[in-house]
Amino acid sequence: MAVEESKSKKRRGGLKETLFLIALGVGAALLLQAFVVRSFYIPSESMENTLRIGDRVSVNKLHGASERGDIVVFTGWNGEDTIKRVIAVGGDKVACCDAKKRITVNGIPLDENYLFPDDFPSGEEFSYTVPQGKLWLMGDHRSASVDSRTHVRQAGEWISEDQVIGRAWAIYWPFSHATILSRPEIFDKVR
Template identity: 50%
Template sequence: MPDKINARRFPRSKPFEFLVLLIVAVVVAAGVRTFLVQTFYIPSGSMENTLLLNDKVLVNKAVYRFRDPARGEIVVFEPPVGWGIGPSEQEYIKRVIGIGGDRVVCCDADKRITVNGHALVEDYLFPGDAPSDEEFDVTVPAGRMFMMGDHRSDSADSRAHMDSDQGTIPVDRVAGRAFAIYWPSSRWRSLSVPSTFDAIP
């Protein structure tokens, strides 16, 4: 009859286990925040009423590792130095209107912005706002984007920086795509691309 094996039991320390789990959780959370998803709060009214002041959104940081931003997407980006960024705002959030090669014009006979000759029906604009109070005709350089806020009368976007690369920003300054509002809970919804961008040639 075989001898019984006496297993030596080591007492477990609950505080030690909790500490290990906490460290693992922090490391995982930091990895997710750095490479996958980050939260961002809305610091101004420049995207109203799509995004309200102090809304919190989820930003996909991985998607643009595989492709460039597309027209109509809402993105978080680090503005060029020439945009006169203040110390309290390290990143901006705007909508992509034009990408490399696009011709973005304001405005047509019906006072609509056109992209490659296609007039945008912008039902996401702040109520009462015109598509733009400034006229412009921009051909977006390769690797850059033309950005605008949805609250056009309260947005310091590409139109305000036409003296520098026609107001466009480099794609590599984009941190990620805002894909959902998650706070406050009453405002939860996804941030999809408006259908008006589908028909742009």
């Protein structure tokens, strides 16, 4: 009888330990998602070909200040989570277009090799100085993107650095398109 009682106690102890470890794992995953990383689903063609409809990206919520060239998820103009590329930050002068039809930031032309094939840097001319704490954001598929060009021109609505949820750093789904997202070197020459 004592042997059976001992085996029963061991099974209950093993079950309690297993349940504790499962709860600990779920708790750790929830904390990571709440404070460190997040998944974001790409709902539109505005960031093609860099990001395609249906892609899933991993977003670093501890990214620090946004830099030119970062792809960020932010609370958008309509209150929904949105993803775009940071072209200019507070204090920058962003304009379109120079003689070669390129966007310039602080007078430096951007050769944007990440743009959708045969798309153009902008279908409209603009020139703005980005207010401190704000961002100038654009999609990589410019003709399919409603971004800072539209919202600033029509309503003076800028996206604040505080509205940024995180920086997209990797495409993890589908596996055939999985890659690390890096900041284009063209932004290194902008001061």
